[in-house]
Amino acid sequence: MSESPLSMPQTGRSVDELLQDIDEMRGNDIDWRSGRAFSLVYNADDPELERLQHRVADMFLHENALNPFAYPSLVRMEQEVVGFAADLFGTEPGSGTMASGGTESIFLAVHTAREVARERDRDAHRIVMAETAHPAFTKAAHYLGMDTVRVPVGADLRADVDSMSQQIDERTALVVGSAPCYPYGIIDPIADLAALAIDVDALCHVDACLGGWLLPFWERIGESVPDWNFAVPGVTSISADIHKYGYCFKGASVVLYSDKALKAHQHFLFDGWPGGLYGSATTAGTRPAAPIAAAWATINHLGxxxxxxxxxxxxxxxxxxxxxxxxxxxxxxxxxxxxxxxxxxxxxxxxxxxxxxxxxxxxxxxxxxxxxxxxxxxxxxxxxxxxxxxxxxxxxxxxxxxxxxxxxxxxxxxx
Ligand SMILES: Cc1ncc(COP(=O)(O)O)c(C=O)c1O
Missing domain, CATH: 3.90.1150.10 (Aspartate Aminotransferase, domain 1)
Incomplete structure (x- = not known):
């Protein structure tokens, strides 16, 4: 009698048989290599880069980036990746971390904003953003006990500064702008939004999950790009996914701050555990090492x-x-x-x-x-x-x- 596919298999199966099964199961998956899909995968169209990524993933398949003392190689690679991003976005090296994706980077920035508001003795727990901001902000607010205000965009589909200003007050912990937003690919007026955040002593996050690894180069090939990064007064954090236009495979993002003191809010330390001192700087415990190493290799390969x-x-x-x-x-x-x-x-x-x-x-x-x-x-x-x-x-x-x-x-x- 054949086993139910939902019960634990009694006996193991051969590698070849399983690979064949998986191949069949993948039959209806989106074929991103054909150029006929327009989301989820950012196809670099670069066999040599892919060869490098496969090799690096293989090397770090089983390693765990949780303990920095065990893998100096990973610590160094993460520091350098954050350094490359800091250089591109205009902040000091060491003022950020890698994360597993845009959602985790956003989660960490939202948490930092909540902690900073508490530190400043402000009863502020609101995130104010345009309706086009990614759902990850609402998800983070949900997890972290914060509120969100989503403001309708203007006729140009950018965050409407007047409408946003009516919502930004002493209850605001974080003002969000997108560079660009996912639905329309349009960049919010970041400088205006950051100025509104300064007025109420709130933080300002730029969601450059999509644009972070595109805009710096877009500008350098001669296109006009509105101000969006740490050069803008009041911008305090930026998320940017290397697994999007950075062309790494999935699991690689960065979150950066305007200074190291803000980043310190990400650090979690616990010394009351029989297992020893536990510390981490992101939400994960065990951290896959392959995306860190592959991000480092990808950026160094492309330059x-x-x-x-x-x-x-x-x-x-x-x-x-x-x-x-x-x-x-x-x-x-x-x-x-x-x-x-x-x-x-x-x-x-x-x-x-x-x-x-x-x-x-x-x-x-x-x-x-x-x-x-x-x-x-x-x-x-x-x-x-x-x-x-x-x-x-x-x-x-x-x-x-x-x-x-x-x-x-x-x-x-x-x-
Ligand atoms: C603008 C923007 N922010 C955040 C995210 C969330 O990123 P992730 O899906 O890697 O968590 C996305 C994903 O498409 C995005 O486009």
Missing amino acids: MDGYLAKTTVVRDTSRRFLEGVLAIDGLQVAGKPTLSLFEFSSVDGVETTGAIADVMDDRGWNLDRQQGGLHLMISPGHAHAVDEFLVDLAYAVEHHGENRGKAASYGGVAE
């Missing part, structure tokens, strides 16, 4: 020149997508995106947008459905897919009516 080259491809490819979408009659783009991601929709509304997405699904594309439209996020691996995408999209816009009878698959709000 400034490598990132500039990839950023040029991303910019040029993003423009081809954006101009191509705008050239199709009946489609519109949300706001004025200037980076590598944007939302587009049908001028005829959400239902039509959903029908277009269904045709694109049928043609093998994976477009994320947002509340108001479809999301495109471009990485170097999309350079080869633009022309085919635009041909299929034009087809979908023309023929979506034939799909109307099918079950609606649009995940957003009703028209």
